[in-house]
Amino acid sequence: MIRVLATTWPLLMGVMLLMVGNGVQGTILGIRGSGAGFSTFQLSIVMSSYFLGFLFGSVLAPRMIRRVGHVRVFAALGSAISAILIVYPVVPDWMAWSLLRVLAGFAFSGIYITAESWINNTATNETRGQALSAYMITQMLGIIASQVLLNLPDASGFTLFILPSVLVSLAFLPLLLAPTPAPAFDSARRLSFRSLFAISPLGCVGMFLTGGIFSAMFGMASVWGTQAGLSLYQISIFVGAMYVGGLLLQYPVGYLSDRNDRRTLIMGLSFVAALAMVVAMLPGLPFAGLIGVALVLGGITNPIYALLIAYTNDFLTREDMPGASAAMIFLNGFGAIFGPLVTGWIMGLVGPSGFFLFIGVLFLGLGGYAAWRMTRRAAPAVTGAFRGVSPTASPVAVGAVMEEADLSPR
Numbered sequence: 001m002i003r004v005l006a007t008t009w010p011l012l013m014g015v016m017l018l019m020v021g022n023g024v025q026g027t028i029l030g031i032r033g034s035g036a037g038f039s040t041f042q043l044s045i046v047m048s049s050y051f052l053g054f055l056f057g058s059v060l061a062p063r064m065i066r067r068v069g070h071v072r073v074f075a076a077l078g079s080a081i082s083a084i085l086i087v088y089p090v091v092p093d094w095m096a097w098s099l100l101r102v103l104a105g106f107a108f109s110g111i112y113i114t115a116e117s118w119i120n121n122t123a124t125n126e127t128r129g130q131a132l133s134a135y136m137i138t139q140m141l142g143i144i145a146s147q148v149l150l151n152l153p154d155a156s157g158f159t160l161f162i163l164p165s166v167l168v169s170l171a172f173l174p175l176l177l178a179p180t181p182a183p184a185f186d187s188a189r190r191l192s193f194r195s196l197f198a199i200s201p202l203g204c205v206g207m208f209l210t211g212g213i214f215s216a217m218f219g220m221a222s223v224w225g226t227q228a229g230l231s232l233y234q235i236s237i238f239v240g241a242m243y244v245g246g247l248l249l250q251y252p253v254g255y256l257s258d259r260n261d262r263r264t265l266i267m268g269l270s271f272v273a274a275l276a277m278v279v280a281m282l283p284g285l286p287f288a289g290l291i292g293v294a295l296v297l298g299g300i301t302n303p304i305y306a307l308l309i310a311y312t313n314d315f316l317t318r319e320d321m322p323g324a325s326a327a328m329i330f331l332n333g334f335g336a337i338f339g340p341l342v343t344g345w346i347m348g349l350v351g352p353s354g355f356f357l358f359i360g361v362l363f364l365g366l367g368g369y370a371a372w373r374m375t376r377r378a379a380p381a382v383t384g385a386f387r388g389v390s391p392t393a394s395p396v397a398v399g400a401v402m403e404e405a406d407l408s409p410r
Contacts (some may be wrong), residue, residue, distance in 0.1 A: 007016030009264060010174035015115055017171035019142025021164035022108060024149055025085055026050075028160045029097065031232060032089070037174075042094040044344020047219030048099035048337050051211075055333035056102075057109025058326075065114065071176065071283065074114045075105040078172045085165035089158050131147045140247050147240035151233055167362060191323035194330070196312075199324075202373045203312030207328045209366045210305050211335025212342070215361055217242060219340040220347070224355035227347065236289060241291050242298030249299035253307065262311040263370050266304060270367030273300040277360030281353045297359070305332075342384055 033043045064073050084104050087099060116135070146164075154160050198205045218239070225235035257265055273296065279285070280293040309328065316324055339358075346354035 009350065010177065011115060013174045014135060014171040015135065016138050016142040016145075018270045018272040019139050020110075020146045020149065021081075021085070021167040021171070023143040024103075024160060024164040024167075025088070026218060027147065027150055027222045027235065030090065030099075030145075030220065031226055031235065032092075033094065033097065034223060035227040036092045038094045040227070040347045041341075041344045042212045042340075043223050044220065044340040044347075046094055046097045046101055046343075047223070047340035048215070049098040050105035050219070051215050051333060051336035051339070053102035053105025053107075054109045055104040055105075055330065055337065058329055058333060059104070060114070060278060061110035064110065065117075070114050070117065072193025073110055074172065074317045077110045077114075078168065081107045081111070082169045085161055085168065089161045104248035114137060114239065123343075136246070139173050140243050144240050144247075145242045147236040147243075168377070174292060185265075190269050191320055191327050193327055196324055196327045199315050199320075200312040200372055202266070203308050203328065204331055205364055205369055206266065206304070206308040207331040208335040209362050210301065210308065211332035211337075212339035213301055213359055213362050213366075214305070214332075215339030216295065216343040216355070216362075218356055223344070224347070224352050227352040230287075236288060238294050241294035242301075245295035245297065245299030246302030248295070250306070253303035257307055262307050262314075263374050266307055266311070267301045267367045267370040267374070269304055269307075270273065270363045274363040275358045276300075276364065277356040280356040294354075300363075 029046060030043060038046070052144060059075075078395060081104060084100050084107070087100060091097070091100075149163065150160065152159060152163070182241065186249050192203070221239050221242070223396070225238060253265065253269070276293050276296040280290065285293075309325075311326065343355055343358045346358050348354075350357065
């Protein structure tokens, strides 16, 4: 691991700063938007817009990289992100914010693809698994650290927008000055959705549903917290706890995944998460109880995403893995667009509890579908292919994780 960190630390440092900047703006917009009088549905459009841009970026950014190269794309998109983060407080209008969020999602998608290509290129077959694990952990730590920054004094109202802009700008220094040369970029041959569904129906349906779950969680958590009367400090703790839960449960779930039918875990974890959402809707639940819910919610959502990838991986040939990863990311991103929108609509009907209601229904659907699929075909052979991967990863990282898992000893 020391040898891996010695060669990848500039990239990992840049990624951490990027995630800190992105995490701050993802939470603060929900809080500031509520304070500016935006309706819940308007805020849901703002939050969904990021995932729409991210989806476009995952498709178009590779073409940009092939045309002008990693460095130019990286610098251009990084400059755009820094500018966007400063413009938010200048134009307090929900339609303007929605457009800015589309651009931010597109830019961050391109940044992730570029950075992950670099990280994947610096690793050998022997160190790729460690490098990818370090990358995923760095992403999580960056988001957790971002929630701490939300509690800084902000008398002018601009500090929490300027600071992420500065962090994003600084993130490019270690990345662009790293001695590792930019890798050649070659887009994977896409696997059609029809072919992927024939290979793994649960993988396809699960990725779509987890996209909605993840985007609802992290897009609307601050909106829910504001409506529920939580302070900024409490909201930051709640959001941070979801990522802490994801860090804590990745390894235990992975250990069980490589020794049991993955569908059993997907079903069981989904039903546990749905039950946790019922608990969250109980009237008078203390804040400590909400933190417990956040730990469970984050601790289940992130591993289930990785479980679905590992389960699909069990049915793929090595040649189909890169194309499958792109198709799965697209399904996840498509589902993510609707997560905040539907959550905002439900919250407008039933109040803040609609946040947990929507997530609970999706988890219930995922668990039920996994249970039904267990009656349709036998479990594949245990492959030992589980790898921790975040829902924020691009097709580059997901494809590398799938291929690395396929090469590992069984």
